[in-house]
Amino acid sequence: ELKVEQNPLFLSMQEGKNYTIYCNYSTTSDRLYWYRQDPGKSLESLFVLLSNGAVKQEGRLMASLDTKARLSTLHITAAVHDLSATYFCAVANTGNQFYFGTGTSLTVIP
Amino acid sequence: DTAVSQTPKYLVTQMGNDKSIKCEQNLGHDTMYWYKQDSKKFLKIMFSYNNKELIINETVPNRFSPKSPDKAHLNLHINSLELGDSAVYFCASSQDPTLDPSYEQYFGPGTRLTVT
Numbered sequence: 001e002l003k004v005e006q007n008p009l010f011l012s013m014q015e016g017k018n019y020t021i022y023c024n025y026s027t028t029s030d031r032l033y034w035y036r037q038d039p040g041k042s043l044e045s046l047f048v049l050l051s052n053g054a055v056k057q058e059g060r061l062m063a064s065l066d067t068k069a070r071l072s073t074l075h076i077t078a079a080v081h082d083l084s085a086t087y088f089c090a091v092a093n094t095g096n097q098f099y100f101g102t103g104t105s106l107t108v109i110p
Numbered sequence: 111d112t113a114v115s116q117t118p119k120y121l122v123t124q125m126g127n128d129k130s131i132k133c134e135q136n137l138g139h140d141t142m143y144w145y146k147q148d149s150k151k152f153l154k155i156m157f158s159y160n161n162k163e164l165i166i167n168e169t170v171p172n173r174f175s176p177k178s179p180d181k182a183h184l185n186l187h188i189n190s191l192e193l194g195d196s197a198v199y200f201c202a203s204s205q206d207p208t209l210d211p212s213y214e215q216y217f218g219p220g221t222r223l224t225v226t
Contacts, residue, residue, distance in 0.1 A: 031213060037151075042200065043217040050212060086151060092213055095165060096141065096204075100153040 002027050002093050006101035013079050014109050021104045023072040023089035031092040032072045034063050036085045037103075043088065047074075079108045113137050114218035116201050122224045123191055130177075131186045131221045133201030140206040142184035143215065144176060147198040159184055160206070188223075196225045 003026040013019050023032070031050055035043040047056045049065035049072060056063050060083065062075045072089055089101045114135045123129050135142060141160040147153050157176045158165045164176065173189045188195060201218040204210070 033214070042219045043153075043202075045214060045216070048212045048214050088153065090153075096158055096213060097165060097167070098143070098155055098158075098215065100145075100155075103151050103153075105151075 002029070002091060002097075002099040004089060004091050004099050004101040006089055006104050008104060009102060010105050012107045012109060013076075015080055016078050018078065019076050021074040021076070021087055021106075023074070023101050025070050025091045025099070027093070028067070028070075029091045029093060030067055032065050033090040033092070033098075034072070034074055035088045035090065037088065038085050046087075076106075081108045081110060084108045113216050114201055114203055116199075116218040116221050118221060119219065120222050120224075122226065124226055125191055125193060127191050128187070128189045129191060129223075130188070131199055131201075131223070133184050133186070133218055134182055135201075135203040135216070136182065137203055137205075137216060139203035139216075140181065141204050142178070143202040143204075144184065144186050145200040145202065147200060147220070149197070153200075156186075157184075191225045193225050196223055198222050
């Protein structure tokens with residue numbers, strides 16, 4: 001079974017600061033996804049990364065993928081309170097099974 | 111219009127009962143999924159299903175069975191419910207990879223199942 005590890009599990013950061021969430025996975029995959037989940041809500045797709053070196057940005061969030069290192073990062077720039085949520089990465093194997101990381105619970109403090 | 115819908119939103123039942131959760135998608139997608147999210151927010155795939163193939167996560171007890179009356183629906187039936195089945199269950203769908211190489215998934219709102 002494909003293993004997906006995220007760190008940190010919990011992240012408390014001040015508004016205006018920068019931070020990075022890391023996502024490592026155990027076997028070859030060229031499809032990596034980032035999702036956001038607000039408390040009691042469903043998962044919202046943030047980014048789809050499909051190739052080595054892919055970088056995508058949306059607002060204060062930027063995601064990148066290094067398939068050789070089996071690593072994706074989600075970088076947060078100048079955090080604001082509205083970014084408080086749980087962030088998941090997910091990796092798909094060739095059988096179209098999706099495996100999710102443990103999630104990173106982000107709290108942005110004023 | 112809701113893309114992926116689930117009913118019910120909340121389900122409270124007793125141990126030993128049999129229950130079903132319904133899922134419908136109006137996106138025209140070919141593949142649908144069921145996930146379980148436990149109390150620690152860990153998400154685990156249970157099933158993926160398209161008109162050709164059902165893939166079952168081998169760790170899922172056979173008390174759980176997906177039933178698909180047509181391409182737009184994938185229901186989850188659970189027999190002999192146990193306390194450990196309490197969780198949030200999410201349905202999702204994605205397009206055939208020949209039409210959408212990203213395989214991006216769209217999630218339903220979730221069903222919170224509580225077994226007492």
